[in-house]
Amino acid sequence: xxxxIHNLKxxxxxxxxxxxxxxLLLLVNSLLLRSxxxxxxxxxxxxxxxxxxxxxLYVLQQILQIVIVCQxxxxxxxxxxxxxxxxxxxxxxxxLLSNSLFVLLMLVLPSLLAEVIxxxxxxxxxxxxxxxxxxxxxLQTALFLVPSMLVAALTPNLAxxxxxxxxxxxxxxxxxxxxxxxxxxxxxxxxxxxxxxxPGQWPRIFPTSPSGMLVSAMLMIGLGATVIVYQxxxxxxxxxxxxxxxxxxxxxxxVNFWSWDxxxxxxxxxxxxxxxxxxxxxxxxxxxxxxxxxRDVGKLTILGRCELQGLPHNFFLVLxxxxxxxxxxxxxxxxxxxxxxFWLFGEDFQLEKEIKVLNEPSPGFxxxxxxxxxxxxxxxxxxxxxxxxxxxxxxxxxxxxYQRLTSSLPLKAGSRYKGDPGETTLLSIVPxxxxxxxxxxxxxxxxxxxxxxxSGVRQWLQRTLPAPASYVLRNRTRKEALxxxxxxxxxxxxxxxxxDWS
Amino acid sequence: xxxxxxxxxxxxxFGRRPVVQEVTLSVPEGSVFALIGPNxxxxxxxxxxxxxxxxxxxxxxxxxxxxxxxxGPSQFxxxxxxxxxxxxxxxxxxxxxxxxxxxMYPTWDDAFCELLLRQLDLRPEQRIRSLSxxxxxxxxxxxxxxxxxxxxxxxxxxxxxxALIREELIRGMLELTGQDRWTVLMSSHExxxxxxxxxxxxxxxxxxxxxxxxxxxLQARFRQIDVRVSDNGDSPxxxxxxxxxxxxxxxxxxxxxxxxxxxxxxxxxxxxxxTLQQVLATPMSLKSIFLALARTYRLSA
Numbered sequence: 001x002x003x004x005i006h007n008l009k010x011x012x013x014x015x016x017x018x019x020x021x022x023x024l025l026l027l028v029n030s031l032l033l034r035s036x037x038x039x040x041x042x043x044x045x046x047x048x049x050x051x052x053x054x055x056x057l058y059v060l061q062q063i064l065q066i067v068i069v070c071q072x073x074x075x076x077x078x079x080x081x082x083x084x085x086x087x088x089x090x091x092x093x094x095x096l097l098s099n100s101l102f103v104l105l106m107l108v109l110p111s112l113l114a115e116v117i118x119x120x121x122x123x124x125x126x127x128x129x130x131x132x133x134x135x136x137x138x139l140q141t142a143l144f145l146v147p148s149m150l151v152a153a154l155t156p157n158l159a160x161x162x163x164x165x166x167x168x169x170x171x172x173x174x175x176x177x178x179x180x181x182x183x184x185x186x187x188x189x190x191x192x193x194x195x196x197x198x199p200g201q202w203p204r205i206f207p208t209s210p211s212g213m214l215v216s217a218m219l220m221i222g223l224g225a226t227v228i229v230y231q232x233x234x235x236x237x238x239x240x241x242x243x244x245x246x247x248x249x250x251x252x253x254x255v256n257f258w259s260w261d262x263x264x265x266x267x268x269x270x271x272x273x274x275x276x277x278x279x280x281x282x283x284x285x286x287x288x289x290x291x292x293x294x295r296d297v298g299k300l301t302i303l304g305r306c307e308l309q310g311l312p313h314n315f316f317l318v319l320x321x322x323x324x325x326x327x328x329x330x331x332x333x334x335x336x337x338x339x340x341x342f343w344l345f346g347e348d349f350q351l352e353k354e355i356k357v358l359n360e361p362s363p364g365f366x367x368x369x370x371x372x373x374x375x376x377x378x379x380x381x382x383x384x385x386x387x388x389x390x391x392x393x394x395x396x397x398x399x400x401x402y403q404r405l406t407s408s409l410p411l412k413a414g415s416r417y418k419g420d421p422g423e424t425t426l427l428s429i430v431p432x433x434x435x436x437x438x439x440x441x442x443x444x445x446x447x448x449x450x451x452x453x454x455s456g457v458r459q460w461l462q463r464t465l466p467a468p469a470s471y472v473l474r475n476r477t478r479k480e481a482l483x484x485x486x487x488x489x490x491x492x493x494x495x496x497x498x499x500d501w502s
Numbered sequence: 503x504x505x506x507x508x509x510x511x512x513x514x515x516f517g518r519r520p521v522v523q524e525v526t527l528s529v530p531e532g533s534v535f536a537l538i539g540p541n542x543x544x545x546x547x548x549x550x551x552x553x554x555x556x557x558x559x560x561x562x563x564x565x566x567x568x569x570x571x572x573x574g575p576s577q578f579x580x581x582x583x584x585x586x587x588x589x590x591x592x593x594x595x596x597x598x599x600x601x602x603x604x605x606m607y608p609t610w611d612d613a614f615c616e617l618l619l620r621q622l623d624l625r626p627e628q629r630i631r632s633l634s635x636x637x638x639x640x641x642x643x644x645x646x647x648x649x650x651x652x653x654x655x656x657x658x659x660x661x662x663x664x665a666l667i668r669e670e671l672i673r674g675m676l677e678l679t680g681q682d683r684w685t686v687l688m689s690s691h692e693x694x695x696x697x698x699x700x701x702x703x704x705x706x707x708x709x710x711x712x713x714x715x716x717x718x719x720l721q722a723r724f725r726q727i728d729v730r731v732s733d734n735g736d737s738p739x740x741x742x743x744x745x746x747x748x749x750x751x752x753x754x755x756x757x758x759x760x761x762x763x764x765x766x767x768x769x770x771x772x773x774x775x776x777t778l779q780q781v782l783a784t785p786m787s788l789k790s791i792f793l794a795l796a797r798t799y800r801l802s803a
Contacts, residue, residue: 006605014593075591081555084590087583087655089575089606 007090007098011072012106018068019106025061030114065107066148070161072102073152079237080156096232103145108137135214142217146224153231154241168248175252212258216251223247279310284375284393293383294374300383304375324376324395328386336377408480426481504531506653506685507552511561514544514551521547523709524561529687529702533716536696537689538792539706545689546587548706549657552687553583566653579607582646584639585657590630596641597626600648607649615648621674636667643671647678656688660695672698697788705792707799717788724791725762728782729755731775738774746798758794759783 012019076095077083085095115136119129151168155161227247231240286304294301323337375393409417409426416425507529514522522544529535537545550556552563554573563570568577591599596619604610619626622640630641639659646654660668672695678684690696696703703720705713713720727745731753741748741757748757755775759767762783772778786794 003606006602010591010602013598014591077589081550082585082587082589084588086555087553087578087581087588088603089578091575 003090004094004098004101007076007095008101008105011075011098011102014075015068015071015106018064018071022061022064022068022107023110025057025064026110026114029057029061030118062144065144068107069103069145069148070152070158072099073149074155074158074161077156078153078231078235079160082156092233092235096229099149099232103149107145108141111140112137138214138217138221142220142224146221146228150224150228150244153228154237154244171245172248172252175249211260212255215258216254219254220247220251223250281309283307283309284373286375295380298380299377300380301374302376302378303372306373322374322395322397324393326376326378326391326393328389328391330389332386334376334378334382334386411479411481505529505564506531507535507563507565507687509548509552509561509563512548512551512558512563513560514547514556515559520559521709522551525706525709525711527704527711527714529685531685532683533702534686534688534700535702535704536700537687537704537706538691538693538696540691540796542708543706544709545706546585546657547709549585549655549687549689553581553655575606579609579649580652582649582651582654583657584642584646584655584659586639586659586661587657588642590638590642592631593629595627595629596624596633596644599630599641599645600626603645603648609649611648611650614650615644618644618647618674621677622670636663636671639663640667640671643674650684652685654684654686656686656690658689658691660690660692668692668695675699693789693792700788703788705795707796712795712799720791721785721788723760723762724786724794725759725767725783726786726790727755727757727759727762727767727771728784729757729771729775729778730780731755732777732779741774742770746794753779758786758791 076085076090076099112133115133116129147168148165151165152161155164224244224247227240227243230243231237234240284304284306286302294303324335326334328334375395407417409415409424411426413426505528507527509528510526512522512525513520525544525548537548539545547556551558552565552570554570557571565573566577566580573581591602594602600615622644624637624640624644628637630638633641643659659671663671675686686699688696688699697717700717702716703713704711733753744759744761746758746760748755761767764783767783768781771781
């Protein structure tokens with residue numbers, strides 16, 4: 001044990017400057033950004049600086065964490081044949097123990113301690129902390145510590161580490177997108193929906209399924225730790241690299257395909273009933289000719305106005321694919337299909353948009369609204385030749401339906417509610433002008449930010465803003481905050497009603 | 503005499519490329535064994551296999567009575583290893599390096615360490631990063647000698663060093679090995695230096711151990727032979743296999759005798775050259791022996 005401590009001290013001396021910076025960042029991040037001191041900032045400029053600082057500090061903190069872990073492991077490199085320790089009386093087990101202790105004592109525990117202090121300052125109960133902190137440890141370890149330790153253990157020096165790190169990230173993205181692409185095909189019989197796809201967006205690298213995220217994080221830790229221990233004890237880099245690659249594929253598959261929701265829901269939010277797919281009807285009318293055609297390169301897209309009928313309040317639809325056929329009176333058939341809603345591509349489903357769902361619905365169909373949609377794409381020559389010819393238009397559409405779940409909670413720090421995403425606690429109410437609350441055209445620019453923290457499994461380690469799928473409205477008079485989020489989609493698969501047009 | 507290192511049919515390949523092939527050698531206790539050979543002969547790979555940095559592909563190696571693959575902290579407490587390729591913790595000062603190494607070795611000798619510091623002309627406050635290549639080797643040597651290792655392994659210790667530092671190192675090592683009767687295994691292609699230090703030699707060529715014996719025995723059986731005969735007769739169709747690099751010109755023949763015995767060698771020459779006038783047998787330096795063997799290996803290849 002003495003030699004383990006001896007090695008630990010050596011590593012602390014070696015990384016002392018980075019450690020000082022790490023603790024400083026942790027302190028600043030905790031004190032200024034998460035403890036409510038930010039309420040003291042009054043000016044717009046101050047808030048802007050503050051928001052930028054938050055992002056920078058958070059990114060810097062994670063980068064620093066990765067750098068420390070990589071430096072630590074490569075100080076006594078496992079790969080290669082030139083490391084100093086290889087011919088010294090240091091056992092591999094002791095080296096592993098020493099490095100693990102370092103990560104635990106210098107990175108994980110201080111980070112947890114800071115989190116506990118922040119939660120405590122914000123009046124969060126111990127039971128809540130106990131439910132939130134394991135998740136913090138799992139996600140932080142899976143996202144940053146295990147992957148960086150693994151890559152460092154498989155490479156003999158910094159140059160190779162950088163190359164291997166970039167290659168791993170690229171490979172992970174490629175595998176992830178290859179998997180997503182393979183299930184994104186649209187067809188009459190297809191009901192497959194990758195969990196990483198959020199309405200109106202390209203597939204995200206991290207899923208919106210909290211259970212999938214947690215399971216893949218735990219898988220990452222389990223498999224990663226196994227490979228790390230194997231590499232420390234056996235120093236067989238080729239075997240370890242193979243194991244790590246297979247593990248990466250498994251984690252990617254889990255991220256994409258895990259569909260079993262591990263959470264238990266409480267009924268604190270509106271019931272999920274009220275939608276009968278059979279009663280949903282999409283009424284299509286063609287736009288006047290002047291506005292009803294969009295010209296792309298060598299192609300024309302005929303636009304129409306669609307209105308959705310039979311959609312209950314609190315629901316909205318997103319069109320994710322169209323297969324259209326136009327049978328002209330002379331027997332010619334023109335058809336087109338779009339596998340993805342290209343007209344929504346580029347519209348981010350960000351917080352501001354999400355807030356607008358309440359007042360000015362977008363980007364999906366709301367009850368009673370109509371939207372301009374592309375009905376059919378034809379080449380320019382066909383359009384010229386047949387533009388006056390009558391025909392029958394038929395199309396199949398794939399629609400995803402989302403339910404908005406909302407709940408109000410008392411506007412005071414520490415108030416909580418339980419819902420689909422787990423437990424949400426209002427940590428603080430911060431004076432803040434020009435934020436998402438004031439982005440609403442109809443909302444009063446009262447300049448407050450509601451800072452939330454979600455328990456359960458979060459999509460991302462974002463602390464001062466709610467997850468992107470959430471929105472918050474503050475009612476100052478009633479002293480309430482309205483928190484809303486879109487539910488996960490349900491598929492509705494059906495046909496447009498046929499209509500004649502000329 | 504006890505063997506400190508013993509290998510049997512030791513092989514190591516990288517992929518399908520064999521680098522060390524069927525090496526069988528033994529290093530007696532208290533000897534200074536030099537593994538020599540041209541670049542790429544497999545010296546460093548052999549040494550790395552002996553100290554468990556690499557695993558053998560087949561065959562076995564025992565170091566201090568333990569299979570090389572099982573070498574652990576208790577064996578490494580008795581082994582000193584210095585290599586030109588070894589990475590030192592460059593952020594440390596010399597004093598920090600020594601302080602880091604000291605608790606690992608129960609036999610660490612502070613007084614001896616001080617003595618070595620002075621002999622090797624190292625300053626404790628110097629950061630290793632700032633040291634020259636030669637000084638880094640000295641620091642590595644210091645951290646490998648201060649605990650009186652039973653076995654000292656030096657992989658190309660003189661490579662790239664200037665003459666002065668090389669001389670200092672050799673002088674220091676001669677003194678130390680003389681004092682403690684350490685067993686030393688060193689690899690080098692600096693034959694002149696090896697000659698001053700080694701009492702056993704192993705010659706590696708393309709991964710194979712071509713020769714392994716004591717320097718005394720080697721130098722006793724190798725001679726540069728210069729023969730003069732009285733006529734210009736035809737060269738004999740075959741010469742004894744112990745004669746290497748035979749060159750005949752007019753009334754003169756030169757070759758390297760690898761099994762020299764004053765009387766038997768002359769008799770053998772006289773049988774082949776009945777008009778023999780004069781035989782001159784000159785002792786050979788280790789460098790000349792190595793060069794003769796290296797040329798022979800190249801010719802036979």
